[in-house]
Each structure stands twice: as C-alpha cells, then as structure tokens.
Amino acid sequence: MAKRLVESGAVSVDGVPEKKIKAAFSLESGQVVRFPTPQFEDDTEREAPPTFTLRVVFEDSYLLVIDKQPGLVAHRPEHCKVIPPNVADLAVEHCGPGLPRLAGDDRPGIVHRLDKDTSGIMVVPKTDEAFHFVRSQFKARTTVKEYRAIAFGEPRFDSDYVEKRLAPHPRFGDRMAVVQEGGKEALTYYEVVERFAGFTDFRCKPKTGRTHQIRVHMMSIGHSLVGDRVYRSRNVVNRELPRGAPDPGRQCLHAERLTLKHPRTHEEMQFEAEMPEDMKALLRWLQAR
Numbered sequence: 001m002a003k004r005l006v007e008s009g010a011v012s013v014d015g016v017p018e019k020k021i022k023a024a025f026s027l028e029s030g031q032v033v034r035f036p037t038p039q040f041e042d043d044t045e046r047e048a049p050p051t052f053t054l055r056v057v058f059e060d061s062y063l064l065v066i067d068k069q070p071g072l073v074a075h076r077p078e079h080c081k082v083i084p085p086n087v088a089d090l091a092v093e094h095c096g097p098g099l100p101r102l103a104g105d106d107r108p109g110i111v112h113r114l115d116k117d118t119s120g121i122m123v124v125p126k127t128d129e130a131f132h133f134v135r136s137q138f139k140a141r142t143t144v145k146e147y148r149a150i151a152f153g154e155p156r157f158d159s160d161y162v163e164k165r166l167a168p169h170p171r172f173g174d175r176m177a178v179v180q181e182g183g184k185e186a187l188t189y190y191e192v193v194e195r196f197a198g199f200t201d202f203r204c205k206p207k208t209g210r211t212h213q214i215r216v217h218m219m220s221i222g223h224s225l226v227g228d229r230v231y232r233s234r235n236v237v238n239r240e241l242p243r244g245a246p247d248p249g250r251q252c253l254h255a256e257r258l259t260l261k262h263p264r265t266h267e268e269m270q271f272e273a274e275m276p277e278d279m280k281a282l283l284r285w286l287q288a289r
Contacts, residue, residue, distance in 0.1 A: 001038050007229070011035045023229075024172070052085045054094050057121065057271050062130040062263050064095060064109070067273035068122045070250050074113035076106045084116075091124050099124070100131040111135050115212065117227075120147070120255025120273045125263065133263035138209060144259035147204045147214055148193070148275055150252035150282060151223040152233070154200050159191035162217040166210045175230060176212045178220045186210045188217040196286040199226070203256075214253060226252040226282065245285050248278035 005011050006025075009018045012034045013025065027033070052072055058065040068087060075088040083089070091109045092099060099109035109124040111134050125131040137143050167183030169175035187207040194201040200223065204214050212231065218224065219231040226241065228251035241247055259270045275283075 005035050005038060050085070052090060054087075054090050055273075056094075057273060058269075062126055063134075064091060064124040064126055065258075065271045066091075066122050066124065068114055068119055068255075070117045070119045070276070070278075073116045074107075074122070075104075075110050078106075087122060087124070095124075095126055099126060100128045102128065102131050102135075112138055112209065114255055115215075115251070115253070117250035118253045118255060119276050119279075121258040121271050122255070123258065123260070123271070127263075130263035134260065137260050141207060141209075142260070144257070145206055145209075145255065146257040147206070148254045148256045148279070149202045149204050149214060149218065150226045150279060151200050151202055151218055152198065152226060153223045154195050154198070155190075155192060155221070155223060159189070162188045162190065162221055164217060164220055166213065166216060176210065176216050178216060184208075184210060186213050186217065188214055190218070194283075194287075197289070199286055201283060201286075215251060228252075241282075246278070246281040248282060250278070252279050252282065254279060 003023050006021055006023045009021075011021050012018045013021055013027065014031050050071060052069055054064075055067040055069065056064065057067050066087070071085065072090075073084055073086045075086050076083055088106070088108050088110050095109070097108075101108050103110050109126065109131075111123065111125055111131055114120060114122055123134060125134050164178045164186060165180070165183035166176050166186045167179045169177040185208060189205040189207065190202050192200055193203050202218070202223070204218070206213050215225055215228055215231045219228075219233050222233045224231060224233040227248050254275050255273065256275065257270060257272050259268060261267065262269050
C-alpha cells in the first residue's frame, strides 16, 4: 500500500515535489513525510489472488517446458511466511513429487529462473539425469536464449554487444549493478526489431546468465525496459508511457526462445513462447503512432 501511494505521486517530503519521490527515496533526520490516509479494503471485498496454471509447451519423460506467466516466481522465497504462486509448486502438482531436488528441497525441478514479472520459456527437468544434463548446458553456455524487450529510447546502432561485469548492489542486496572491478563477467547481444519515437523493440541474446542481466545491461546503455520500476536509466528524460498507451504493469521482458539438447537423445531442440498480449498491445499502440 505504501509503495503504491509513493508511485502514484501522492507522497511528499518537506519541499521535494511529489513527482521526484520514489519508493527508494532516502530520508534524512527531521524530514516530514506527508501522505493521504490509505483506504484499506474490507476483507470481504478484497479481490481474490490470481490463480495460475502451467502453460505446457512440451513434455516427455525427461523434460517439462512451460510458458511462464508474469506474476509467477520460480520457487518459494526463503524465510517467507506467505508462499507466493511459483513454478516449482505448480510443477510438483503437475508431475508429482519425484522432481529432482538437486538445487534444494524448496526448488524441485528448478535448473534456471526467470524474474517474477518476466514471461516466457522455462524448462523443468523431470529426472536427476535430465537435471544434470540441462544444468551442464547452462554452465557451458551452449544453450541459446532469446528475449524480446520493449525499452525507452532509440539506440545508436542496430545491433551491438554489452559487455559489463555485474555484482550485487552495494546498498540494495536484492539488486545487481555494473562494476568496473570484481563481480562476474556478463555479455548481452542485442539487435533492433523495430524503432519508434522514443521507444525500441529489442531482441536480446544473453551469453551469460547473471541475475537481472538484461535489465541491468540495457539500463546501463540508457535503455531501461518499459515498466521496470527497479532499473531505470538516469539519462532518460521521459521514463513514463505516453498518455493513452496500454501499460503492461510489469517490465516488458519476454523469454521468447530457448535452444538446448535433449537429455536423452541429445537432439537439439528449440522451444518458443509467443509474446503475451500485454506486450503486443503496447507494440500495436506504438506502431499505430
């Protein structure tokens, strides 16, 4: 509730204009925060939480491949009293309790992750053999991952590589940051799919798999993803959607395609997930203008 009040521009701090107040705004001793009294809903009127089902793209005895919906986390967060909808629990419901737990008892079948609000292809190995084989491909960087992203701004080049090391943010432990020294190497290739006035539809191909890699790399070159409330480019003047544009309400990032070898046959397989309607609607709006 507090975060929504801040993001709606209803909160002020001393003489700082409301539009400059963000959820991460740091307060100093003695400052006065002003905000409207929040109206809490009665439990009987509160909307029911969204329900999720697995959108199966492919399944056999070794692999379950899904099109993850935005709003689903990969697995149960640690030290969380309220368990959010997550891929791991849904996969156990679908496949049974025998999914490999080599990544931890709370992460059955989870060999890689997508951010909560990122949609698209996720692969869930169904046996220990399949888990080891798929994980080895991710570690060896032989998988091919392709994402679609709608971002602010227009790049100078039609394609380029972003090679910047990443490390945990020094102030915010749940975020990543570009660092000059230390950290881990990270490489993202991008290409322009379509340009608009002030926006670009990108195809991104990360060569490494660091946490929040595409979001941080695109922000670092001045192209924050539309809807990303965490990673925002400072040199982008207008970081809001134009009036009337359909707002997806999340970062516009979609795991469109994943290529890897099957754990049993070693045949190269490619899985695709169509861009979801929330991102399509925004692209149609931009194309029409």
